[in-house]
Amino acid sequence: MPEDTSSKLFVTAIDRLKASGGRMTKKREVLLGALLTFDRPASAEEIRERAELAQSDLVTVYRNLETFENIGMLQRVLLENGTQLFELTAPDEHYHHLICRECHKTERLDLCVNNTVFNQAKKHGYTQIAHLMEVYGICGDCENSA
Numbered sequence: 001m002p003e004d005t006s007s008k009l010f011v012t013a014i015d016r017l018k019a020s021g022g023r024m025t026k027k028r029e030v031l032l033g034a035l036l037t038f039d040r041p042a043s044a045e046e047i048r049e050r051a052e053l054a055q056s057d058l059v060t061v062y063r064n065l066e067t068f069e070n071i072g073m074l075q076r077v078l079l080e081n082g083t084q085l086f087e088l089t090a091p092d093e094h095y096h097h098l099i100c101r102e103c104h105k106t107e108r109l110d111l112c113v114n115n116t117v118f119n120q121a122k123k124h125g126y127t128q129i130a131h132l133m134e135v136y137g138i139c140g141d142c143e144n145s146a
């Protein structure tokens with residue numbers, strides 16, 4: 001991530017935390033710093049390792065990641081086996097991923113099913129509708145090396 005983008009995200013996170021009644025603790029700061037170094041979604045274990053928070057239990061890491069999710073700056077990516085990955089996003093950005101089943105490489109997909117999903121859910125009487133959608137496959141590199 002380019003440096004000005006990451007420092008902008010950092011400042012935005014501090015602002016949004018404040019606005020939500022939270023604050024940037026030391027732990028959140030190093031987690032955010034670690035998140036900014038990934039150019040792909042990462043697992044809580046990977047983020048903990050990169051943040052050099054080996055002494056923190058994963059529950060604490062998840063809880064702090066949730067804080068970033070609650071302020072609209074973290075998106076979860078679910079792998080087929082149920083593993084959750086996390087990716088820092090600009091506020092309330094929404095997109096989907098194409099994920100390789102073999103190497104877990106992820107790419108952003110330039111499509112969204114929102115209108116269809118929204119209309120269907122509304123017909124069922126639902127409000128505050130959201131959706132998650134990930135697409136899985138085998139990437140070209142993995143296919144060629146098989």
Ligand SMILES: [Zn+2]
Binds near residue numbers: 101102143
């Ligand atoms: Zn692959």
Ligand SMILES: [Zn+2]
Binds near residue numbers: 096111114
């Ligand atoms: Zn969508």
